[in-house]
Amino acid sequence: MPRKRSRARRQLDESSSDDDDLLIFSAAQIVSNFSNAKRRPGGSVPSHRVIYRDREGGHDRMFQDYLADNPTYGPDIFRRRYMMSRELFLRIMNAVEAHDDYFVQKRNAANVLGLSCFQKVTVAMRMLTYGVPADATDEYVRIGESTALESLRRFVAAVVDIFEDEYLRYPNEKDTACLLAMGERKGFPGMLGCIDCMHWAWKNCPYDKQGQYKGHVDKPTIILEAVALDDLWIWHAFFGMPGSHNDINVLHRSPLFANLAEGTAPQVNYTVNGHDYTMGYYLADGIYPSWATLVKSITLPMENKRQYFAKAQEAARKAVERAFGVLQSRFTIVRGPARIWDIETLALIMKACIIMHNMIIEDEGHVDPDERFDNGGENVEPEHGQTTRTLQEFIDAHKRIRDPETHVQLKEDLIEHLWNHHPDLYSF
Incomplete structure (x- = not known):
């Protein structure tokens, strides 16, 4: 019995020694393969060649x-x-x-x-x-x-x-004062900017979503709604709506007038042609609805006053078109068809391009940062002592924003204001 136990121990020791030698050899082989990775094909993925890029x-x-x-x-x-x-x-x-x-x-x-x-x-x-x-x-x-x-x-x-x-936030009180001053110089007191939409083609739209993102063109697109003025600064950007929507559908889902309805937007008070107004407005093209906060051009104007207003409104509204053009020239990725597969990354790309576009405008001296970012922040704080609006107040605010009678009255007042006070501002 003692002799058998000794032979068993001897066999176990020889087996352990062989395993150690095998382990050492395997480790040496791994180190050798790693060190020669630059000269040999193959990597962590089978059949993929490792490229030494320096x-x-x-x-x-x-x-x-x-x-x-x-x-x-x-x-x-x-x-x-x-x-x-x-x-x-x-x-x-x-x-x-x-x-x-x-x-x-x-x-x-x-x-x-x-x-x-x-x-x-x-x-x-x-x-x-x-x-x-x-x-x-x-x-x-x-x-x-x-x-x-x-x-x-x-x-x-x-x-x-x-x-x-x-660089992509709601205007505060100083920003609003600057925007109103720019609008006054254009002959449109109370104007806060120009609004329009841009379609971005989505080349790699997943097949199951293509019907949802196809609209007036036979290819998937995503819509960007933006507000800009002559300095090309984009103050509002709402991106991600499917291309099957148009400007009206996007506006109904846009947060553009959320602060105004909630009562947190800066106060806007101005007088046009003897009438007082308490809400700013945006210049828009003919597809937009007749809201009190939107001023459209006139289709087929007959009188000289109306012809002059139509040309002035269309000329001033080109600011947002210019902003789209400059954005696309600086960041070609939003001009060509998008190759990314997911909408979340595309939204980040569009938003980052707009932010850097605004940063470039500030860096090149078109905007004074001391005037814009005095109390910077994402949202405009409500006035001191102002409480949250009730449901009925919120509904009434939405009704005032969408009031067609105020829209008609404001347009008539702007027609008279341009004709009487800025007859030579626009030459055509």
Whole structure:
């Protein structure tokens, strides 16, 4: 018996030794395969070839091209390729990096540096400004397709989270005073802006949603409702309604007049042709309803006064069309067909483009930040001591907003006001 136990122990020791040798060999083989990954095809996904992109070298070249003290491409070329000044770009990039840890450059398990924040933000900006596919930036930025798409999603979400409350918010009292002054200079006292809708084609709309998003054109589209004035600042943006809707349907679902109905909007008081008004209005085209807060043109005007008003209204209303054109020229992604599959990401892309559009306007000196952002915030605070409106007060406010008689009276007063006080403001 003792001899048998000794033989059993000896066999167990030999088996353990073989297992240890096998474990050591396997670990060495794994390390060898990892170190030779740059020279051998194959990766974590079967049949996928691992590409050595030289990310550090790509970052160094990009930094020398645009961000060095003596860059290869100066400020003018930077402005043309990034659609904004280098100072504004750095402000956005630093804010995004501080907001989302995804953009912080890290080392992987092999102690190799990953992509820099500059590379991830640049690939997002190239896709937004040029409208190129995700894999079209790999040759210069040195970033894969899936990482480029992830960087785009994270970037637009960070921009919205950081800057929405400042650059896409309801006007406060100072903002409203500036808007009223701009409207007065155009010959329209009480005007707060111009409203219109824009359709964005959705190329990769899922098949089960295509019927919902097809409207007057035979392809899926998504609608953006916006309000702008001559400085091209977009004060209101409501995006995401299916393309089967028109401007009227979108307006009924839009939060444009929510603050006015709730009693939290700044007070607007003005006099036109001897009549007093307490609600501002927006210039709109003929499809919009005859509300007290909307002023439309005149179809087939017969008298000189009405002809002059129609031309003046149509000329002033072009401000929102110009804002759409500038937005699409700066961010080509919203001009061409959208390739993203989900509506949530498209909404973030549109909102981020509008926010950066407003930031560019401020950076280029068209808007004085000291005048606009005195008490910045997402919502306008109600007057001191004002309580929440009751249901009946809320219903009465909606009725006043939709009052057709006030709409007709306001239009007649504006016709007389333009003819008597601004006869030479518009020359046609």
